[in-house]
Amino acid sequence: xxxxxxxxxxxxxxxxxxxxxxxxxxxxxxxxxxxxxxxxxxxxxxxxxxxxxxxxxxxxxxxxxxxxxxxxxxxxxxxxxxxxxxxxxxxxxxxxxxxxxxxxxxxxxxxxxxxxxxxxxxxxxxxxxxxxxxxxxxxxxxxxxxxxxxxxxxxxxxxxxxxxxxxxxxxxxxxxxxxxxxxxxxxxxxxxxxxxxxxxxxxxxxxxxxxxxxxxxxxxxxxxxxxxxxxxxxxxxxxxxxxxxxxxxxxxxxxxxxxxxxxxxx
Ligand SMILES: Cc1cc2nc3c(=O)[nH]c(=O)nc-3n(C[C@H](O)[C@H](O)[C@H](O)COP(=O)(O)OP(=O)(O)OC[C@H]3O[C@@H](n4cnc5c(N)ncnc54)[C@H](O)[C@@H]3O)c2cc1C
Ligand code: FES
Numbered sequence: 501x502x503x504x505x506x507x508x509x510x511x512x513x514x515x516x517x518x519x520x521x522x523x524x525x526x527x528x529x530x531x532x533x534x535x536x537x538x539x540x541x542x543x544x545x546x547x548x549x550x551x552x553x554x555x556x557x558x559x560x561x562x563x564x565x566x567x568x569x570x571x572x573x574x575x576x577x578x579x580x581x582x583x584x585x586x587x588x589x590x591x592x593x594x595x596x597x598x599x600x601x602x603x604x605x606x607x608x609x610x611x612x613x614x615x616x617x618x619x620x621x622x623x624x625x626x627x628x629x630x631x632x633x634x635x636x637x638x639x640x641x642x643x644x645x646x647x648x649x650x651x652x653x654x655x656x657x658x659x660x661x662x663x664x665x666x667x668x669x670x671x672x673x674x675x676x677x678x679x680x681x682x683x684x685x686x687x688x689x690x691x692x693x694x695x696x697x698x699x700x701x702x703x704x705x706x707x708x709x710x711x712x713x714x715x716x717x718x719x720x721x722x723x724x725x726x727x728x729x730x731x732x733x734x735x736x737x738x739x740x741x742x743x744x745x746x747x748x749x750x751x752x753x754x755x756x757x758x759x760x761x762x763x764x765x766x
Contacts, residue, residue, distance in 0.1 A: 529559060720757055
């Protein structure tokens, strides 16, 4: 984990409320795993201001050299609103890479990736890392869900990796009408995957975990909680585990990616 001030390489609007920002950062990120995140602070925010967590969307590489990382973020409040105004050459302060990543055993070939809204952010990095490892993604599927078509992000990036992409929105404005978990259950009934990897709103993850348990499919979920420190110091990101002792886990240190079986969320 390193703290550094990093230069903005680009900051592009990709939908009505989402942006992709490229940050020039050091070699440490060569070791970053899909699912890991950074804590970001804007220089204009005073030091007591809490950093904000963002998943690594992808590594920016050139000829096997790391040039930086890209984040995909949604404007929801003060920090993200300010961040959307940052220009090429501005600096932000980041700490990372933090947390655990998705672990997909090497022999798994049929992978179901489930993204809900901005929860798609860490999943592109996952698909890119699997592709780089030589996994043939043509047997895998991305299930992409959102409230409206505006929440459907990155579908072309995944399609380029040869994954089958299935889209669903609550209002039917893109793809089928319904919930992404409807598509997941239909897909499992057709043919069980080796593993499910998901990120999105908590209610979606709870449903995904229930479905995975019902059909006995290994499942990894990336959880988003409010995080004050991101490094295990404030204990504010506790989540109950299934452990008999009722032990709490911490999303920033033990997660954000968990084996769904470990958590008392369903
Ligand atoms: C591990 C992790 C990875 C994340 N990755 C991304 C990402 O890649 N892209 C992205 O856009 N967002 C991501 N988030 C959420 C992001 O951290 C929040 O959207 C951001 O902190 C909001 O800051 P703000 O000051 O703009 O809004 P605030 O003014 O702080 O909050 C605005 C609204 O968003 C809610 N909110 C704030 N933080 C969170 C949170 N962590 N989870 C759910 N709701 C929250 C608040 O309750 C409030 O309703 C991630 C969160 C975690 C924990
Ligand atoms: S955010 Fe402080 S302990 Fe997890």
